[in-house]
Amino acid sequence: MFGISLLRREVPDELITRHQLRGRITRRTKEADEELLFLDQHCVPVLPVWKDGQLQIFAWGNRNPGSRLPHTNWCLIDSLKEGRWEWLHPVEVCIPASYACDRGVWYLVTEGMRGIIVEEGNRQVVYPLSQQATHYYEVMTRNRRMPVFLGETI
Amino acid sequence: MSPRNQIIGHLDADCFYASAERVRHTGLQHIPLGVLGNQGACVIAKSYEMKAYGVKTGVPIWDAVKLCPHGVYIKRDFHWYEVLSRMMLDYVRTISPKVEYYSIDEFFFDASYLTRQFSGSIYEVARIVQNDILKKTGVPISIGISRSRTLAKLASDYGKPFGCFALLDEDEIARFVEAIDIQEVTGVATRSAIKLSEHGIRTCGDFRRADAKLINKLLTKKGEALWWELHGDAVTPIATQRPMHKAIARGGSIGESTNDPDILQAWLVRNVERLVEAMYWHRYVTNRLSVSLAYKEGRHCSDRCKLPEASNASELILPVAKHLFERCWIRQMRISHMHIIADDLQYLGTHQRSLFVTQSPRLDTLKRLVNDKLGRFKLRSGETLPLVEIYDDDAHQYDICDVYGKSCF
Structure with a gap:
């Protein structure tokens, strides 16, 4: 299981209403700030993305069997560098996050993660970039892969 | 000033690494927070919220997550912790001419000067210091004030978190230390505690009542120094310079x-x-x-x-x-x-x-x-x-x- 959360106060109300995200608002403790959850286990997995100067919500990966887009939640950074996504004309984007959760371990994210947006017709899909995990990350989460973070090494 | 009349302060940051992270990541307030060591395997520090779930220092992350699944983990950053530590040290040096940089989050200082610099009782002045440090650095601290460093440290521990405790009266000192486990005293580790318990010495009260010569025999002159310290005699001076390493x-x-x-x-x-x-x-x-x-x-x-x-x-x-x-x-x-x-x-x-x-x-x-x-x-x-x-x-x-x-x- 992987997921991120974003502080509720960083997400405009209009976006929450439009994408019916109210049910994803949670708090870790009674006094803590509210957070908005984006988990890959949600029925409709979505991710927040900074695109064209504003925060938007996009489908996370492709689960549609009829779609030509890669059937995955992640884009391996090596495959992107090798040009295997070029036919989709990917646009690199920033996925903001306050915290991320990998295999049950929540950790602080200072800015966010890198990702790509690809289009199929009118549909836009975001794929976060993944890379080989650092030793630290692998010990912490027991995952051999990790997101590509913005401005930090975990 | 003779050791008998000296007043020693002990300033101890509350869950320092977690507090330091909250200074720069304000969203972490009130969240159970664990700071991980350099390999990502162990919790080296935690917030009081995480401690409440039974997560102890040194616990592997996979055990900590079971105890506190909604806790947030963060990588330690000693460079940042030192920045805040030096800010606290600089402040303490403005209120006392004798300050010992004991550890990254603990300082001993000569508190005899406090009431000359600020008006109010020693307790009120310590509260001013505590609030000043919180305002200047964002780090909550606890302060203990007493007749010796050993007593001052016990006093600051007693007050945590964000506590302030002055222990100056001899009868009050005797009552306060009476039931404290002797292992709570810095310098009395497990092996020393076993030696002491063989002579029926288990609490600080027992320790104080024991003969100083017996303590010297059991724990050498370092142990005897603790005996004097627990009686309110400041025999261990505030070291303003770090002694040479062995x-x-x-x-x-x-x-x-x-x-x-x-x-x-x-x-x-x-x-x-x-x-x-x-x-x-x-x-x-x-x-x-x-x-x-x-x-x-x-x-x-x-x-x-x-x-x-x-x-x-x-x-x-x-x-x-x-x-x-x-x-x-x-x-x-x-x-x-x-x-x-x-x-x-x-x-x-x-x-x-x-x-x-x-x-x-x-x-x-x-x-x-x-x-x-x-x-x-x-x-x-x-x-x-x-x-x-x-x-x-x-x-x-x-x-x-x-x-x-x-x-x-």
């Missing part, structure tokens, strides 16, 4: 255990470079070097030798370290921890120079010149190149032992 060591876990010779060589060189750096900062030269290795499979091996001359130059220390490493390295086994230890230290300039061996530390001078300008480890040995991940990660640039000037570790 030894300096650099090393620790090497991350993923390995028997890859290139990686091990890289760690050896990295540890030597850090050791040389520390010795230069403290103006030490060493006469003796040790290498200690721990294996994943459970064995330990160490070796040491005398240097041809007292030195702090990597040109001399590195070949000796390599030689010692070769002597204690069991090639089939994976190394998990490595330490390079310099002891038999002397201050540079006061040591006996050899007539036959001279080492000109040109390489170290060059490294310092470059790194002072461009940043730590910017110029380093090519032998450290296999440690790509370590040098790419800012968190590995700085460790707790790189915070200099503390009188404790």
